[in-house]
Amino acid sequence: MTPSQPHQPTLSELTGLTPLSATTTCRDPQAAYSELRAKWGQVAPVELEPGINAWLVLGHPEICQIVRNERLFSRNPHYWRLYAEQVVSPDSGLGPMMFPRDNAYFSDGDKHRRLREPLDDGLAGLDEHKMSRMIRAACTELIATFAPRGTADLVTEYAAVVPMLAVAGMFGLSxxxxxxLRQALIALFGSGADSQAGNQNLERILTNTIQARRADPSDDLATAFLRHPNLRNDFELQQSMVLMISAGYETTTTWIAQTLRLMLTDPRFAGRLRGGRLGIDEALDEVLWRDPPMSNMPARYALADCQVAGQPVRRGDALILGFAAANADSRVHTNDPWLEVGNRAHLAWSAGPHACPAQRQGRMITRIAVDTALHRLQDVVLSVPAEDxxxxxxxxxRCPASLPVRFTxxxxIPHA
Ligand code: HEM
Known part of the structure; x- marks a missing residue:
């Protein structure tokens, strides 16, 4: 990255840009990314919403350089010029993902290290056997609610519920x-009329949990956070809990839903999985490569003018991490399945200091959810055409809105 060149239009001067959502809502995202690459190179200007532009980073090495360079690219949205100058409306749909909150996710440097350590330590201290039993029980219980019908929506009744029960269970919640908790978060991040009520319910559940663990410690994440010297007060503790709960929810839901969708719609994928030629972990990795749960991840903010892949990035510009595009970058990935065995260089978990701390736990939840559904739902098929x-x-x-199925x-129940 070199100092910026003169005479190139700035990000906000560019008009008629592709909306970012065009890359996630279209049938063939890789075609959309290729088009952007052909026109702009590895860093393309896109529109987040009318009048709000950002850079979409499409290249694998370019994303790695950005996420590993905290001195030049901050995670803190206070450095986002359009946010600081209040160009982005306070009720913008970008808010839930891009507006700052006081936690590890939106911090850099020493503050990030201090707030991140309790997350890593807490997760490392969890009893994985207990966790896997708890997740299997939650999956089995959910399946029991729709089993008598012989039909289900595997997104709304399963993929979107399992992760919250699992993460809540990690905090020792029933x-x-x-x-x-799930209802509270849906209300809170939906920014509808019930957003305030959602926030109050969330705070009530978390405050009660903190008080209960203070009186009666256990071997869960809430107790680990309470004991951690880096968390200085109940506010930081509560924010760390909200972060874990919200960061783990949509991502894991999407991973489960995408894997189930592939099984139900792609006969080659399902055949390899059911026929034993593709292990469940390889199937999950294939989804992380092909359709990472976060296709595009917000964001890093440039702390100085610079050039990235030839584009004139200005101080305060937002850079979106195009994980799905980067995963198809021919510099790290071939289309030969034999060469790809064991290749986990995908960016589904990001990289650098903010890389997902819960990779083991996310995988465990997803593996158990998919495995339980595979074993329990006999002769399961989609009850609508795949195109619908x-x-x-x-x-x-790119999370399926629903996966209506029927089974015989x-x-x-598979072993834990
Ligand atoms: C299962 C699928 C999951 C995927 C694909 C995923 C993906 C990611 C990614 C890409 C980031 C990095 C963001 C960045 O660089 O800006 C991240 C961060 C994070 N994830 Fe996950 N995640 C998953 C599950 C979970 C779960 C289950 C939890 C919690 C129980 C969790 C907690 C977090 C936290 C706390 C961060 C922020 C870390 C930091 O900023 O230092 N994730 N995740």
């Missing part, structure tokens, strides 16, 4: 509280 599966509207993810009966 299934019932896990459901309440729509995606939830989002510039960040339920099989035995």
């Amino acid at each position: 299934t019932d509280l896990g459901h309440q 599966i729509t995606l939830l509207p989002s510039p960040w993810t 009966r339920t099989g035995p």
Whole structure:
């Protein structure tokens, strides 16, 4: 990266740009990314919403350089010029993903290290056997609610519920509280009329949990956070809990839903998986490569003028990390399945200091959810044509809105 050249239009001067959501809502995202690459190179200007432009980073090495260079690219949205100058409306749909909150996710440097350590330490201290039993029980319980019907929506009734019950369980919360937590988060991040109520419910559940663990410690994440010297007060503790709960929710839901979608719509994928030629972890990795849960990830903010892949990035510009595009970068990935065995250089977890701390746990939740569904739902098939599966509207993810299925009966519960 070199100092910027004169005479190139700035990001905000560019008009008629491709909306970022065009890359997630179209049938063939890689075709959309290729078009952007052909026109702009590895860093393309896109429109986040009318009048709000950002750079979309498409190249694998370019993303790695950015996320590993905190001195030049901050995670803190206070450095985003359009946010600081209040060009972005306070009720913009970008808010839930891009507006700052006081936690590790939106911090850099020493503050990030201090707030990140409790997350890493807490996760490392979890009993994985206990966790896997808890997740399997949650999956089995959910399947039992729709099994008698012989039909289900595997997104709304399963993929979108399992992660919250699992993450709530990591904090030692009951299934019932896990459901309440999910409703609270949906209301809070939906920014509708019930957003305030959602926030209050979330705070009530978390405050009660903190008080309960203070009186009666356990071996869960809430207790680990309470004991951690880096978290200085209940506010930081609560923010760390909200971060874990919200960061783990949509990502894991999308991973489960995408894997189930591929099984139900791509006979070659399903055949390889059911026929034993593709192990479940390889299947999950294939999804992380082909359709990473975060297709486009917000964001890093330039702290100085610079050039990235020839584009004139100005101080305060936002850079979106195009993980799905970067995963198809021919510099790191071939189309030969034999050469790709064991290749985990994808960016689904990002890289650098903010890389996902819960890779083991996210994989465990997804593996158990997919495995339980595979074993329990016998002869499961989609009950609508594959082309009718729509995606939830989002510039960040490509999560199926629903997966209506029918099955003949339920099989035995797989071993934990
Ligand atoms: C299972 C699928 C998951 C995927 C694909 C995923 C992906 C990611 C990615 C890409 C980031 C990095 C963002 C960046 O560089 O800006 C991230 C950060 C994070 N993830 Fe995950 N995640 C998953 C599950 C989870 C779960 C289950 C949890 C919690 C239980 C979690 C907690 C977090 C946290 C706390 C961060 C912020 C870390 C920091 O800023 O230092 N994730 N995740």
